[in-house]
Amino acid sequence: MKSKDLQKLVFCKYEQGDGPTKIFRDLNGFVGLCTVNRWCKMIRGTGSIQLSTSPGAPRLARTIALEFGSKIFGEHGIFQQDGAKPHVHHLTQEWCQDKFSSFIDKDHWPPNSPDLNPLDYSMWDEFAIAINWKTVISKTTLIEELKRAVKEIRQDVILQSCSSWTIRLQRVLKNDGCYLNK
Template sequence: MFDIDGVYNSQNDRIWAVDRSEADIKGGTRQKRKFPQKIMVWLGVCSKGVSPLVIFENGTVDHDRYIKEVLPIALKFGNGMFGNDWTFQQDGARTHTHAKSQEWCAKQFPSFIDKDHRPPNSPDLNPLDYCIWNEFALLVKWDTMTSKTTLITALKRAVREISQDVVEKSCASGTNRLHRLSQDKGNYIRY
């Protein structure tokens, strides 16, 4: 979810500081509009690049909308990158784990990691979570946001500027992360 005030995730965004004033200097205090205009986006990533950006300007995304608007783009992107030799993986979002979404994926993708074989909450294994979303957000010029239209334009520009080197490195680190998680019996990776 992105809004014209920026992207914030209170679960992931942390500032290490001695006290509140130091945290504020490092960006801890942000002015936000009361009801900012916002949009939801979907993005896929693989070692060869990022998928086209899917933008949801209005409403929420349920499994029907996910199946109709996202999965065909993911399938076309994957097939374009790898032919018929690739595996589709998604996180544990409700729309992803819905029975109809799971059924569509199992029938359409060359290979698919279903919800029963994917760790339910594992940002350490998802390059989008541990790298790409942050890279994407850093490329947006947040001080130029004045409307939903300027936000969409900025997001479309930023996704094209994600460095292929960053994508390759983030995907390559996945094998190491999987190994570290298996050694730690599935606990989060500590840095």
């Protein structure tokens, strides 16, 4: 579910009299309680949810993305994000343009295309198989297990997934921009 859709849902539930805790429970973990509280406070104060800056912790994510990309792909990698609000924020776009030798900006990447996102068409399956859910009993053990599992993804799978991107792009173009059939 997109952030805007979640914001609309929180707004409607709040307008119907639901409190932040009930809204949080109803959303079943899609949005954290702190975020729901912040959005409800915005609704009380302004009558709407207005986000003026890119949410999240971009410094950490950016540093990790840059280090990982350089290590895996060297100077030959092309960096592409999805249409998430933090990714299309002008400061994120400027940072990526400055840091990556090849970068597909928000106006040139295909929106919502699982056929052109290596994570969607390849990596998530490999990652999910590597996770040992029996070891997860808390947030801390979940984080530890995710870190361990991501290291289990074979490098040949990563490289094959990324190298097939241009072929997939050509197939999408031949298919008039529509989703690919498996």
